[in-house]
Amino acid sequence: MRGGTTSGVVYPLAVCALAEHYVIRSVGGASAGALAAAASAAAEYGRLKPAPASADPHRVRPGFAGVAELVRWLISGEGDDRWRLTQLFQPHHSLHRVYRLAAAMMQQPATTGRNRYACGLIALLSAVTKPAQVALVLLFAGW
Numbered sequence: 001m002r003g004g005t006t007s008g009v010v011y012p013l014a015v016c017a018l019a020e021h022y023v024i025r026s027v028g029g030a031s032a033g034a035l036a037a038a039a040s041a042a043a044e045y046g047r048l049k050p051a052p053a054s055a056d057p058h059r060v061r062p063g064f065a066g067v068a069e070l071v072r073w074l075i076s077g078e079g080d081d082r083w084r085l086t087q088l089f090q091p092h093h094s095l096h097r098v099y100r101l102a103a104a105m106m107q108q109p110a111t112t113g114r115n116r117y118a119c120g121l122i123a124l125l126s127a128v129t130k131p132a133q134v135a136l137v138l139l140f141a142g143w
Contacts, residue, residue, distance in 0.1 A: 003031025009085075011036035012071050016064040019043070043067045097127035 001011050011033060015024065024044040029037040046062035060066040074085050091099035104123035107114040121140065125133050 001027070001029030001033030001036050003029070003033050007033050007036065009071060009075060012039050012067045015040040015043070016068045019047070019064045039067050039070075097123075101127055 001007060011029075015027075015036065018024070019040075024040050027037045027040050028034070043062075043064045043066065046066060047064065049062045051062065055061070060070050077084055086103060089099070101120065101123040104119035105116055107116045107119045109115055121136075125136060128136065
C-alpha cells in the first residue's frame with residue numbers, strides 16, 4: 001500500500017470491503033500505507049476473536065468492523081472534533097510554524113468551511129517575526 005494521508009483513510013475501508021469475500025494473508029506498505037497494512041493485519045487477527053458480549057464505547061470492536069468504525073470516527077465530527085485526524089500529528093517544536101502553514105494551505109471551503117488563502121496568510125503572519133509581519137501586511141495590502 002502506498003503512503004499518503006488519503007491512502008491511510010481509503011485503504012482500510014477498501015480492505016474492509018475485500019475482507020467480506022477474502023482472507024487477508026500478506027499485506028505491507030509504506031508510510032500511511034504501512035499503518036493501513038498494520039490495521040488490516042490486526043483486523044484479520046481480530047476476526048478470529050469472538051465479539052464481546054457488551055459494547056464498550058471507549059474501545060474499538062475487533063476485526064474489520066472495528067477498522068471501519070475507527071476510520072469513520074477519524075473523519076467525522078463537528079466543531080473541534082472535525083479536526084481529529086490533524087490533531088494526531090504533533091510536529092517537532094522547531095517545525096510547528098511550518099506545519100501550521102502547510103495545514104493552513106490544505107484548507108478548502110467545501111470541506112472545512114475555511115478559505116485556503118486567508119488561513120495561509122494568518123499562518124504565515126504567525127510564523128514570521130514582527131518586522132516580516134509588517135512587510136507582509138504591506139505587500140498584501142498593495143497587491
